[in-house]
Amino acid sequence: MKVNVKNIKGEDTGKSVELIDDIYAIEPNDHAVYLDVKQYLANQRQGTHKAKERAEIAGSTKKIKRQKGTGTARAGSMKSPIFRGGGRIFGPRVRDYGFKLNRKLKKLARKSALAYKAKDEKLTVLEGFNLDAPKTKSFLEILNALSLQNEKTLFVLEGANDNVFLSSRNIPNAKVVIADKINTYEIMNATHLVISEAAVEKIESMFNTKVAV
Template identity: 40%
Template sequence: MKVTVQTLDAQGSGEIELNDAVFGVEPRADILHRVVTWQLEKRRGTARGARERSDVARTGKKFGRQKGGGTARHGDRRAPIFVGGGKAHGPRVRDFNPSLNKKVRALGLKMALSTKAAAGQLIVLDSLDVSEAKTKAVREQLGKLGLGKTALVIDGDALNIGFAQASSNLRQIDLLPAVGANVYDILKHETLVLTRAAVEKLEARFNG
């Protein structure tokens, strides 16, 4: 698959051949759903578990008479009604650490990239070099590319510092290095923007 490479000023800068094994995979909704669900579950934070009645280190000895003491009946000091007792119905530790095979995760990422390429929502840039790291200038340049409402920009090994600083105030633009490319973020944004370096890294990631 050949795609035209553009500059930030929406000028043509040649073509690039995309690997069909990465950008030409037939998408499957079930695979994409599994990977997105796995991602969202992995990012969930579990609550800190409270010590309940059975977890509190206090005596289990009955501390008063059953009747005749003038107080309510209690068996031990672990009851939630006492200071230092166990928490009643407190938060418990829940496991939000699901597993998913690496092959399925890799296949899901290929399908997400292929989905954007097939829908014409993939833009390849020569680089993210900017003449001046100003938000206004970058906004005007990106406006010429027709990115839509939201766009995910993926660079190579490291982010372009000037572009990152200039685009940090643009709410519709998100920036990631190639190692951070993931299915959820790719599908969530309307347009996917890759640099030449990002394409090389993503293809090497699967071919390596």
């Protein structure tokens, strides 16, 4: 699959890159994508919720009434969950929501997400670029040139670039990531995927796939 390379002005450079079929033209596996996204979202949860149970309530354990002859149920202490101020029954406890997935499945999920973007023609390959200084205005000009100002866009770079990262930080519908840090959730959450020319090769090497020449 050949894709034309554009520059930051939105113009064709006359160059093209070959997106290998082993990544961008596979049959997407929806279940793998679902599991990987589910794991990502689960890992974002803090799990620090906690409600006090009967044993953790501060208060007297004195028996509040005699056991028999009241016509009501037995009651041992005010800590009982049936009384106001008592412990909570089956309340939330501190827990970790994360779960494990096989590396092969996560790899398949990311490839499926990339394949979806290529299939929907929501993938742009951008010529390598750099910004002289961190300026939001400069990054907005790039988005406007690519006609992506109103779309949720994920930029994938080959390596860390502070100027580009800082320039995009104040734009709510744009995000910049490094190629080896991409994940299924961010790819699927973005409307459009913009990959730098050098990042294409890095992604292919990341999947241990021979780079097409």
